[in-house]
Amino acid sequence: MRGVGLGLCTAMVLVVRASDAQMPLPVAKPPDGATLFRQQCAVCHTLSLSEPMRQGPPLVKIVGRPAGRVESFKYSEALxxxxxxxxxxxxxxxxxxxxxxxxxxxxxxxxGKPETRTAIIAYLKELN
Structure with missing residues (x-):
C-alpha cells in the first residue's frame, strides 16, 4: 500500500509542476504604418499617381502638399x-x-487611437 500512495503523490506533484511551467505568450508587436495604411486607408487611397483614382485622392507626397490640390481629383467643395x-x-x-x-x-x-494615427502619418512622411 505504501508504494501506491507514494506514486499518487508523485503524479500530483508532476501535474502541478507542468501547469507552473507554461510558456509565456510573446508580446504582440503593434502593426507598422505600412500595414495600417493597407488595412485602413488603401481601400480609398493609393500611394501612386499612376494608379487609377479611388474614392479618395492619392496620398503620395501628402506631407507638405496643399490640401485639396491633386490634379484630376474631384474634391468636395469644402476641401x-x-x-x-x-x-x-x-x-x-x-x-x-x-x-x-x-x-x-x-x-x-x-x-481614435493616437498610436495608429502616428504610425500611419510616419509611414506617409517616409514616402515623401
Whole structure:
C-alpha cells in the first residue's frame, strides 16, 4: 500500500509542476504604418499617381502638399477651398475627425487611437 500512495503523490506533484511551467505568450508587436495604411486607408487611397483614382485622392507626397490640390481629383467643395498644407499636426487632426478640420467634407473615416494615427502619418512622411 505504501508504494501506491507514494506514486499518487508523485503524479500530483508532476501535474502541478507542468501547469507552473507554461510558456509565456510573446508580446504582440503593434502593426507598422505600412500595414495600417493597407488595412485602413488603401481601400480609398493609393500611394501612386499612376494608379487609377479611388474614392479618395492619392496620398503620395501628402506631407507638405496643399490640401485639396491633386490634379484630376474631384474634391468636395469644402476641401477644394482649404487654405493650408498637410503637416503632421493637420494630418493627426484630420484622421481624428475630418469634419472638425473642414466642415462639409465627405471623408467618413475616423481613427481614435493616437498610436495608429502616428504610425500611419510616419509611414506617409517616409514616402515623401
Amino acid at each position: 477644394a477651398k482649404a487654405d493650408f498644407s498637410w503637416d503632421e499636426v493637420k494630418l493627426d487632426a484630420w484622421l481624428t475627425n475630418p469634419q472638425a478640420v473642414i466642415p462639409g467634407v465627405v471623408m467618413a473615416y475616423r481613427q
